[in-house]
Amino acid sequence: MSQVENTQIRIDDLTLLITKPGQLRVIRRDGELAQYDDHRIIAAIKKAFLAVEGENAGNSDRIQEIATQLARNITERFKTRWPDGATIQLESIQDLVELELMRAGEHQVARTYVLYREKRREARKALENQVVEKPIHVILSDGTRKKLDRHILSNLAVDACQGLNDVSPTQIIEDARKNLFDGVAMNDVYKALVMSARALVENEPNYSYVTSRLLLQDIYREALTALNVPHDLSQQTMHILYPKAFAAFIQQGIQHELLNPNLREFDLEKLGKAIDVSRDQQFTYLSIQTLYDRYFIHRHEKRIELPQIFFMRVAMGLAHCEGKDRDARAIEFYQLLSSFDYLSSTPTLFNAGTMRPQLSSCYLTTIPDCLDGIYGALKDNALLSKFAGGLGNDWTPVRAMGAYIKGTNGKSLGVVPFLNVANATAVAVNQGGKRKGAVCAYLETWHLDIEEFLELRKNTGDDRRRTHDMNTANWVPDLFMKRVFNKENWTLFSPDETKDLHDLYGDAFEKRYCEYEEKARKKEIRSKTLPAINLWRKMLTMLFETGHPWITFKDPCNLRSPQQHMGVIHSSNLCTEITLNTKSNEEIAVCNLGSINLVNHMKNGKLDAIKLQKTIKTAVRMLDNVIDINYYSVPAAKNSNLKHRPIGLGLMGFQDTLYLQNIAYASHEAVEFADRCMETIGYYAVQASSELAIERGTYESYKNSLWDQGILPIDSIALLKKTRGDEFLKQNTSATMDWDSLRKQVKKHGMRNSNVMAIAPTATISNIAGVSQSIEPTYQNLYVKSNLSGEFTVVNPYLVHDLKQCGLWDQVMIHDLKYFNGSVQQIDRIPAELKIKYATSFEIDPAWLVEAGSRRQKWIDQSQSLNLYMAQPSGKKLDELYRLAWIRGLKTTYYLRSLGATSTEKATISDDKLNAVQVGIVAPKACAIDNPDCEACQ
Structure with missing residues (x-):
């Protein structure tokens, strides 16, 4: 040879x-x-x-x-x-x-x-x-080899850039060619365009929209092919194809048992004509990729759902109970969702219109103190988690370690071993194939096992007494906080010997607790006494070291609850914004969430109250429909939801609205805006539920509620102050709207829903809408966000706009922002006023977050997911911060975010690749800001 x-x-x-x-x-x-x-x-x-x-x-x-x-x-x-x-x-x-x-x-x-x-x-x-340049040949899907038509690339890039400033189709094409080689698959040519546009996002935020539009072309091809809709995207417009695809989607979805057959009852031609194709242009890259990866319905790994069909499917799923008005209501709901004015929570978006419409976000349970009850509750956890529900478990009733067990004449190992089983259950149950199960365990501060409970998330110690995948939270009574302030002792008990204590709050709790302390002094019951300040310090230490347990306050949750006549709130939920009653073996609290996009309700730099009122009226109706349409895997959840009909209307885009008003988060103006916007939302939410009661009737347990007594959320602060006293409650109670007339309306017509407001984290739906998360301050002005859909460059478009106005947006500025981890504080040429405006979450004194949270809390009948950020925590700082949170009347707090010696995510200088360096964040493993595992409330 x-x-x-x-x-x-x-x-x-x-x-x-x-x-x-x-x-x-x-x-x-x-x-x-x-x-x-x-x-x-x-x-x-x-x-x-x-x-x-x-x-x-x-x-x-x-x-x-x-x-x-x-x-x-x-x-x-x-x-x-x-x-x-x-x-x-x-x-x-x-x-x-x-x-x-x-x-x-x-x-x-x-x-x-x-x-x-x-x-x-x-x-x-x-x-x-x-x-x-050498000619490039491409391989088509049928194996055919042909010369690449460069006009195809040009047309796609030009169309994707249409109507956007400061973007270049030529640049996209030039960069894409670097990734092409002779014999490349045609699908990879399209991907090369997407990747080249994606790499330019850090230079110009509008490239995120360009990337989205290029990706949409791939999604169109995939879905239309899977639906057997003939298409030629170069000759036909999506205005013609969308209605055909919609009809095919409903038909095939029902045929393959992916969609509920009752969707056939809608006028599909009418709904198809109502689809607004232009709204596909409003997605960012992160939003469309997120929808594609986790929300669009697929068959055999091929998406058969397009973006506007997705919103119409959700709208139809929520409108089916509207009878003869179902078509009009579906279009009304679609307009709200597809415009991003309001978005339902992730479980609703996942499951509306499907065979198993599990639409509710949060479930709260109380675990009884018996073996059958404990394992029955764990079974409930699995069934509820299976269809994307987030869980809050109250474990306080379970007896402590060393407690006597009559049936076996033995001693209990306490609550911790059962928590370990709950942790394993959460990991084992995959939520509809979309994410891991997510649960938070609550324990009241007087429980004898509380000290071990505080250490559940530590990385050291016996692994059988650790819960590395489960969130934990302290359920703190006011009496404990008073003793911390007064430097007094605190006594721990086993709940089997103090059975009524967990069901008491306010003055009744304090009286009974002191009686049990007297019994303990006489050695009549088991107990442990320690300085309250020592336990408080351990709580804060563990919070800093492990991110858990979170700190939530029992008494303000109960004393301000509209439903205190029906029982007791024993815990909050997975994300600490839900405060509803639970009862072992009888009632599992359920909440149904959705969030208003504040950015879309700004007009000329001010809140558009007229549009907000209209949006809220429709949103409350959608949330109320969820209760009737919802699939209940556990009878106790159905019983509770239909009896009380709670909903949780929240918001997202708060930080963006501050930017639009040229307001810094760390300012009195921001605190005032938090107050006024929440007052407006609260007013119209209560009004909408009351008007719905005229049409549909009040909820079953309405009589003797605070609503029935004419006591609105703002009025309930007086009930808390009466118990705490002026010394321990300093919460603003100012108001600007006509609440007297609303009180009269509620008194006359009642309420359709026991609770109407709760601010969820919105980590995922805010990505879809392309706005800032919930009430969160800006994380960083330039960083790389990693989630199940990949890595995405996130650039603050408001900062870019302001820097352009100053003539400061250039490559040097981009490199400076990367070097300083998205912070503007150390970049000398940035004006001082912009440094104040664009301070990031770890550069803001967390006291401002508490102050803004306090103003919102006065209007909310439930609570809010309030993360607190502290760059360099110390015992003194944490002590002051959480004391302030209690004094200001907050019901709950969520994560404490803290930094190590270096920053959290560092964007690296790159021409064509998105990188993130994970460096030393002291934060919990689960439920991070951008962690998709916790989406029940998102």
Whole structure:
């Protein structure tokens, strides 16, 4: 055999290896494919070290070891990201080399490597005009090979950029060509356009809309093909195709038992005509990718749902109970959802219109003190979690360690072993195949097992007495806080000997607690006494170290509850915004959530009260419908929901509205706006529920409620103050709207819903709407968000706009923002007023968050998911902050977010790749700001 033939065989073998499924491949700069080889990475890293340390370092074992380890890290990152193989651009590998050198602390070597890359880049640029571009052939889905029509790329890029400022279709096409090679699949050509637009988001936020529109073309092709709708996107518009796709979706969805057959009862032609195709243009990249990955209905891994069909499906699912008005109501609901004026919570978006319409967000249960009851409650947890419900479990009734067990004449191991089982159940039950189950366990502060409960999330100790995947929260009575302030002792009891204590609050609790303390002094019951301040310090220490347990306050939740005539609130929910009564084996509290997009209700820099009133009226109706349509997997949940009909109307985009008004979060103006906007929402929410009561009747347990007594949420502050006294409650009670007339209306017509307001975290639905989360301050002005859908560059568009106005938005500014982790505080050329306006969550004194939360709380009949941020916590700071939260009348708090020595997520300088460096955040493992595992309330 000749040398030429030998060479040919080796080349063919290499080609087979490169194109073998599951392999990592590299696109060289000449467009050719090459085999991924980490030895080349090792060589490149060693060269960078030699450039710094000299040629004598060439034989250093240290350098060889470092280079090998860094190369291994890079390879593992690629394999983790693309377990099925991928084609990687050479620049992406070099980006990771920079990143790993920085992570390893080799800053000088990394800088040398960056300079070398820049030098090589300039050299290539100088030769660009001399290079003759080779023709590229593409492989179509049927295997046909044809020359790439570059006009297709141009048309797609131009259409995607239409109507957007400061974006360039030419730039997108040029960058996309770098990722193309001869023989590339046509689908990968489309992906190259998406990836090139995505890489430009950090330069100009509008590229997020461009990326979304390019991705939509892929989604259109996939869904229309799966629905067997003939299409040619280059010749037909989606205005023609959408109604056809909608009709096909309903037909096939019912046929394949994905959709509820009752959707046939709608006038599909009428609804199809109501679809507004132009609203597909309003999605950001993050929002459309999130919808595609987790919300759109699919069959055999192929999406059969398009964005506007998705919103119409949800609207139909919520309007089916409207009788002969169902078509008109479905269109009304669709208009609200598709405009992003209001969005239902994730379970509703997941399941509305499907065979199992589990639409409710939150479930609260009380665990009884018996084996049958405990395991029955765990079964309920599994069934409720199965269809995407978030859980709050009250474990206080379960007897403490060492308590006597009459049936076996033995002693109890306490509540902790059962919590470990609950933790395992949450992990085992996958929520509809979309995310892990999520649960929070609550324990009242006088429980004898409280000290061990505080340590459940520690990484050390006996793993059988740890719950690494379950959230925990303290249920704190006012008496404990008073004793902390007064530096008095606190006594712990076992609930089997103090059975009524958990069902008492206010003065009745205090009286009974003191009686039990007297019994304890006489040794009539088991107890443990310790300084209240010591237990308080341990609570704060664990909160800082593990992010748990959260701190929630029992008495304000109960004393201000409209439903105190029907029982006791024993805990909050998974995200601490729901405060509803529970009763063992009888009532599982259920709440149904949705959030108003405040940004869409701003007009000329002010809140548009007229539009807000209209939105809230429809939103309350939608939430009330959820109660009747909902699929209940547990009878006790159905019993509770139909009896009390609670809903939780919240908000999102609060930080964005401050930007629109040129208001800093850390300001009295922001606190005042928090007050006024929540007053407006609260007023119209109560009004809407009362008007609905005229049409549909009051909820079953309305009589003797606070509503029935003419006591509105703002009035209930007086009930709390009466018990606490002026010394321990300092909460603003100012009002600006005509509440007297609303009291009369409620007194006359009643309420359709026992509770109407709750502010959820909205982490996911705010992504869909493209606004800031809930009531959260800005996390960082430039960072990379990681979730189940991938990594997304997040740039503060308001900051970019203001910097453009000042002539300061350029590449240097982008690099500065990356270097300073999205903070503007250390960038000298940014004006002082913008530094105040664009302070991020860890740069704001958390007391401002408490003050704003207090103003909102006075209007809310339930609670709010209030995260608190502290860059450098100390015992003194935490003590002051949580005392302030109690004094200001907050019902609950959520996570304490704190930073380590370095920042949370560092955006790395990159031409065409999105990177995030995770560095030392002291935060819990579950339910993080951008963690999709906790979406029940989102």
